[in-house]
Amino acid sequence: MFLDNKNIILLSTGSFNPPTNMHLRMFEIARDHLNRLGHTICGGLMSPTHDSYKKKDLAPSLHRCAMIEQALVALPWVKMSDWEVKQNGWTRTRQVLQYHQNHLNMIITSRLNGAIKVDTSLFPLQFIENLDANDSNQNRAVNVRLLCGADLLESFAVPGLWNDDDIEAIVRDYGLVVVSRSGSNPHKFIYESNVLTKYMANIIVVTEWITNEVSSTKVRRALSRNESVKFLISELVESYIKEHGLYETLNK
Numbered sequence: 001m002f003l004d005n006k007n008i009i010l011l012s013t014g015s016f017n018p019p020t021n022m023h024l025r026m027f028e029i030a031r032d033h034l035n036r037l038g039h040t041i042c043g044g045l046m047s048p049t050h051d052s053y054k055k056k057d058l059a060p061s062l063h064r065c066a067m068i069e070q071a072l073v074a075l076p077w078v079k080m081s082d083w084e085v086k087q088n089g090w091t092r093t094r095q096v097l098q099y100h101q102n103h104l105n106m107i108i109t110s111r112l113n114g115a116i117k118v119d120t121s122l123f124p125l126q127f128i129e130n131l132d133a134n135d136s137n138q139n140r141a142v143n144v145r146l147l148c149g150a151d152l153l154e155s156f157a158v159p160g161l162w163n164d165d166d167i168e169a170i171v172r173d174y175g176l177v178v179v180s181r182s183g184s185n186p187h188k189f190i191y192e193s194n195v196l197t198k199y200m201a202n203i204i205v206v207t208e209w210i211t212n213e214v215s216s217t218k219v220r221r222a223l224s225r226n227e228s229v230k231f232l233i234s235e236l237v238e239s240y241i242k243e244h245g246l247y248e249t250l251n252k
């Protein structure tokens with residue numbers, strides 16, 4: 001029932017419309033915290049949601065993927081996964097976790113057998129090299145965990161947004177790493193949920209003491225007003241946005 005796997009890949013899902021410095025910092029904050037708890041962070045994944053995820057002012061995934069790639073130049077231990085955006089429609093987060101965990105298991109098995117050729121590009125080279133150097137099966141097992149902000153956790157309570165089965169499977173089979181966000185109270189939220197309390201051992205709450213309330217919504221608003229977004233998003237992402245004229249006007 002409890003995830004005792006120490007090797008972790010952090011997977012963050014979201015719109016990333018556009019990716020902000022806080023999306024990147026979440027990975028760093030989580031990695032520091034989990035290292036202290038004795039886990040090994042083998043890598044990170046950012047998985048942008050499909051275009052059919054109807055969200056206001058959502059830029060086409062082609063641009064969101066390109067912006068994530070630009071943002072990740074500064075964070076090479078995290079990779080962008082375009083699997084979600086390549087599907088025929090929106091994919092539920094449980095299935096996103098499942099796909100990436102299966103893919104990872106396949107890589108681990110194939111490296112062990114040294115036989116089948118599997119695409120390893122989603123994961124940092126260092127991680128793949130470590131797999132090859134490590135011949136113990138036990139040490140090779142890696143758990144994909146969902147990395148999210150506290151607002152995403154709290155969205156579990158929005159009626160009709162998440163299947164109860166999915167919530168249970170996510171906390172039971174994958175686990176959560178939740179970064180606090182001002183205005184949220186993840187501990188209280190866990191306490192008020194029976195299923196989250198049942199699996200609380202699989203939920204790691206990371207308090208972000210250096211709070212930073214940058215959000216994609218605020219960045220889009222600043223861009224549409226022709227205000228500076230310097231130090232809120234990476235310079236490469238900013239150049240990409242300007243080059244493609246993104247977020248110049250917003251829907252009312």
Ligand SMILES: Nc1ncnc2c1ncn2[C@@H]1O[C@H](COP(=O)(O)OP(=O)(O)OP(=O)(O)O)[C@@H](O)[C@H]1O
Nearest residue numbers: 014015016022148149152181212213214215216217
């Ligand atoms: N400032 C922040 N603190 C903690 N978590 C954050 C922060 N900004 C984003 N996140 C997390 O990043 C993930 C992706 O979120 P998302 O793409 O919705 O970004 P956002 O900045 O909240 O965008 P939007 O304003 O468009 O909702 C979510 O898990 C969200 O909780």
Ligand SMILES: NC(=O)c1ccc[n+]([C@@H]2O[C@H](COP(=O)(O)O)[C@@H](O)[C@H]2O)c1
Nearest residue numbers: 013014015016049092093094161162163
């Ligand atoms: N039922 C589900 O699996 C479910 C519901 C709502 C949002 N989500 C995901 O959570 C993320 C939320 O992103 P936003 O905060 O940008 O809306 C997206 O990646 C979305 O696909 C999943």
Ligand SMILES: [Zn+2]
Nearest residue numbers: 014151215216
């Ligand atoms: Zn959001």
